[in-house]
Amino acid sequence: MTQQSPALRLEGIVKTFPGVRALDNVSLDVLPGEVHALMGENGAGKSTLMKVLGGIYQPDEGLIYVGDTPVVMSNPLDSKAKGIVFIHQELSLAEELSVAENVYLGELPTLSFGRVDWKTLYEKTDAILSKLKVGFNARTLVGDLSIANQQMVEIARALTVDAKAVIFDEPTASLTDAEKLVLFEVIADLKSQGVGIVYISHRMEEIFKMTDRVSVLRDGQYQGSLLTADTNEEQITQMMIGRKLDLSRAPITHELGDIALEVRNLSCGSSYQNINFQVRSGEVLGFYGLVGAGRTEIAETLFGLRQPSAGTILLDGEQMHINSPSAAIKAGISLVPEDRKTQGLVLGMNCRDNMTLPQVDDMSAGPFVSDGAEVAVFDLYRDRLDIRTPGWRQTVGNLSGGNQQKIVIGKWLSMHPKVLIVDEPTRGIDVGSKSAIHKLIRELAASGYAVIVISSEMPEVLHVSDRIVAMFSGEIIRTFTSEDVTEDNLIQAISGITPK
Amino acid sequence: MISEFIKRNLSTSAIWLFIIFELLFFSIAGHYLSFSDGAFMDLNNMLLLLNQSAPIGIIAVGMTLIMVNGNIDLSVGAVFAIAGIVMLDSMTWPVFAGLGDWVIVVSWTLALLAGALLGALNGLIVWKTGVDAFIVTLGSMLGYRGLVFMFNGENPTSHLNWTLIDFAEAQFLGFNTATWFLAASVLVIWLVTRYTVHGRNAYAIGNNRNAAVNAGIRVGPHMVINFVIIGFLAALSSVVFYSGSGSVNPNDGQLYELWVITAVVLGGTKLAGGSGSVIGTLGGVIAIQLLRKGLGYIGADTSTVNLVIGLILIVVLFIDRQLNVKGAQELRV
Structure with a gap:
């Protein structure tokens, strides 16, 4: 020095x-x-x-x-x-x-x-x-x-x-x-x-x-x-x-199921055009690309927040018309949004109420909420996802980023979706919680969910995905399998450089 | 755990502490300043106070729900006047001539329906056009008031029915009719906010509308329900009040919206939505009424009363803000 x-x-x-x-x-x-x-x-x-x-x-x-x-x-x-x-x-x-x-x-x-x-x-x-x-x-x-x-x-x-x-x-x-x-x-x-x-x-x-x-x-x-x-x-x-972080590729240890979600020729104005892909249950499909490449817009379309101008969405081989989030949830598609604070959580409400928000109506007795059943759901997913909170009464805004994200994930798991879309799963989350969430995503796939992960972080997308869809300005450039993907060809694909 | 509990209830309990302060202050100050012989904290005086709180209070209960949901309704004063006219005028309609005193039930129903309908109209416009509730109800406040004047010009609408007046002035277990209606409104809406799906979702929508939409909650219907409720409650407040007075002046209910909002905000409900309780609102209503009565008791005139209430509103919200800002900063560490 x-x-x-x-x-x-x-x-x-x-x-x-x-x-x-x-x-x-x-x-x-x-x-x-x-x-x-x-x-x-x-x-x-x-x-x-x-x-x-x-x-x-x-x-x-x-x-x-x-x-x-x-x-x-x-x-x-x-x-x-x-x-x-x-x-x-x-x-x-x-x-x-x-x-x-x-x-x-x-x-x-x-x-x-x-x-x-x-x-x-x-x-x-x-x-x-x-x-x-x-x-x-x-x-x-x-x-x-x-x-x-x-x-x-x-x-x-x-x-x-x-x-x-x-x-x-x-x-x-x-x-x-x-x-x-x-x-x-x-x-x-x-x-x-x-x-x-x-x-x-x-x-x-x-x-x-x-x-x-x-x-x-x-x-x-x-x-x-x-x-x-x-x-x-x-x-x-x-x-x-005070411990080690594993970011190496996780090998697939389970059999893939049937095609859970298939998208054919989906287009939405200038956001994205002619999108085709399939996800099997038990599989993690990564979406990688620059901000503005159309990844989030596709997720929003699948979740009913955006209407496609053309194309079809098939769930378990059946054509679906998804025109609102409630329709998407009913059909079995859930979205963990990009920004948990503005889109995912009601920060002023407690942990339990956030967790059961989409199903408070299903669990009700007539017009009345059923407190006990909701606490049971919360306890179940708190244990399953290892959410660290003093109790369900804790206001969600007071939790750390990692625990907040787990509440959002728990919220959707408790709805038992077929397809779980996770947009930027670890944005603003510390290293320790990050690897916990990566592990969780792998486990969810192993237990039969079809998972779509959208991420702007290359190590993350390489680590959790079985296949990776590379997008550039609203189009799918290439779909990589874990065998043929490298950092170089992935970067080239999302930057619009066509490899020879 | 205990400090957590206190923190959570601070904004509601603050208003009750303020009420105790008011009671003590006016009792002591009244001892030296008042020309009246009676004590301020006299039972009859307090019962009268609750009775007088009812017109604003019943509407404020509905406004709490509306504001927790993230909206606002400025048209309640005009709805109050319309409902009063519907009730008193319909009692004189020839079609109901043969009903005797049963006409009261019919007229009440008509008035309450009118309130609910006007509320539904507000709610539907807010939902379907996406225009801010403040603007929509500012428009309907003017529009509904216009209807009032179209009906009878500058003239009051009057009708006296002695059975009705007896009902309005009746007492049950020591409390007046209006007080009972206030208590019932508070209880019902408290149950709605605490124990129903609709109440839970209303809080969620007010706190983070995007997250609520993403959870598959249909925002529009919940908003419409709340506007129907507040329209109904504005009408209820009106029929209870005019059952006793028997005459609606076309200017009646003006500025009610502002008194109602003042009471709700004093009671700890956030203007931005997502938090608040009807218990706090009840406190806000009582605090304002106490202030009016107390200042009158020690000899202040109306203009002084308004000045003091205005000052107190700002001071209370300033203190509330200080407490909240401090809390938020510590959390961000």
């Missing part, structure tokens, strides 16, 4: 909340021009640490240094003024305003009488944008940009100050593989300018591709830092969870 002084240094940070020691003597240093990964399971204390850094929480003990000066971050603006900039996982942009207005939000250059100095505003913004090499300008409306470009706007916002350290919190969570590459270039660029970068992510392949050092938190405690080049996935995972 060089002897230069760190861009950012945390020393012995302690933060306690009633009943929890969220941060227990955490120390961390980020050198200028270094990409420093911060890893840990959900609840390990990453977010708390970042909030301390951003001035949202004040630490109970410990010091923060920017360069060699100890500083106190009194609020987020103060933190930004001292050169610590955050790129948040969830974008916080005003979609109806232009890029320039967003970049300088709250700090618009003004003329006399409070008039906005549009000329300076656009010039300064365009200067920053040209550094980022993006394909839009200062006058573009943010709402018209893709998610990836909106993230670029967030980054541009960070560059309006003389940043000493930039913190990326799960920056690739909603990006496609192609868009990630652009982001990585920007990070490399910042790095070459001597900015210290903290990179928070759950994704191992990014950590190894991008970062110089890795620091790990577990249960609020600092577990140590390693040079990325000297470590490997298993070692980091073990530091994070």
Whole structure:
């Protein structure tokens, strides 16, 4: 290591909340021009640490240094003024305003009488944008940009100050593989300018591709830092969870059943065209492709949320007309949606009520709900799926991401569907729960369900699927079997490159 | 477990604590300020208070269901007036002339049906057009009020039936007729929210409509049912009230929607939907009535009363928000 002084240094940070020691003597240093990964399971204390850094929480003990000066971050603006900039996982942009207005939000250059100095505003913004090499300008409306470009706007916002350290919190969570590459270039660029970068992510392949050092938190405690080049996935995972994570391909150990679901020439406007595939019971069919390739739209069509413009859906060989979710559920198709918080769960309701939501009507005695029967269903699936909750009365919003996802899966299993569609099964879920959910998907197939898994993560789709459908801009390019799939030909297929 | 229980019931219990505070305050302040000889917490005074709470209270019970479901109904005041007119006017129709006092049953039924129908109309428009309930019922509030004026111009609609007035002023176990109707409404709707499929689904829809749709719940019918219920309850409130007074002024019921919403919100129901209880609403209704009565008791005039209620509404919601924001932040750790 060089002897230069760190861009950012945390020393012995302690933060306690009633009943929890969220941060227990955490120390961390980020050198200028270094990409420093911060890893840990959900609840390990990453977010708390970042909030301390951003001035949202004040630490109970410990010091923060920017360069060699100890500083106190009194609020987020103060933190930004001292050169610590955050790129948040969830974008916080005003979609109806232009890029320039967003970049300088709250700090618009003004003329006399409070008039906005549009000329300076656009010039300064365009200067920053040209550094980022993006394909839009200062006058573009943010709402018209893709998610990836909106993230670029967030980054541009960070560059309006003389940043000493930039913190990326799960920056690739909603990006496609192609868009990630652009982001990585920007990070490399910042790095070459001597900015210290903290990179928070759950994704191992990014950590190894991008970062110089890795620091790990577990249960609020600092577990140590390693040079990325000297470590490997298993070692980091073990530091994070204290056990090993298996991501190798699971062999098929059971016989496949009959064709449960068949789709023939299905089309839906410009979303997707001419889709043909079959899923057998006992099989996991993976759908892999870029965001916008039409995968989610197909799932929504099968679940009755979207009407196809042409084509047929056959369930157990019988043609079905599915025009609403309730029709889909009746027919035996269930969907674990992409975003469990906005589409899957009623966050304000308790665990049991969420679990039995689709069948509360079937279980009722006349107009009245049958509490006892519902608790029985909940208990059954809590045990089967190993859902960690103090009891069924717990509000779902208070559970961890992994347990929330298990509640959604349990909800649909309790309906005994023939076909279970899982859209992004492990988005925003920590490593430990991830492998539990992968295992669960394999087990469900083994017990006879036909499972469709849609995922943007290649290791995941390779790990859980028996066959993989590769999609590109609304069309199925190729269906791979586990024998002929490789990372290379899968990437080529979903990028629209035709192999010879 | 106990702290969890307290947390869950905080927003409802807060309003009852506030009511106790009001009782103590007005009893003590009244001792020095009131010109009246009677104590504030006099039994008859309290019974009268419940009786006077009934018109707003019965509608507020329905509004709780509507707001938990994620909607709002601004037309309740106009429905209140229409139902009153239907009841009083239909008693004078020649077709019912031979019925004697049985005309009361017929007129009540007609009025309640009218309320339910007007509610159903609101609900169907909200469901089928997808226009926000606020806009739809803002329109129907104006439209229904227009119907009231079309019927009899600026003139009141009156009819006196002594049997009806006796019924309205009757007492059973010490409570007035109107109080019994209020209690029954609270009980029935509480049972609906707590123990029925419809109640469960209404909460789910209000809390996360997308998730409810994805669970195969048909949102539209549940909304229509709730609008029918509130239309019915607005009419019920009306028939109970006009049975005693016997005369509907075309401006009657104006601003009721706002008093009703104030009571519901004071009782802890969220404007955004998904949480709330009729027990809390009952507290909100009583708290407002106590405030009106109490301020009157210590000699404040109507305009002061409105000012104070407005202030208290904002203060209570501010405190509620502080409590909730703190809770949410700790959870995100």
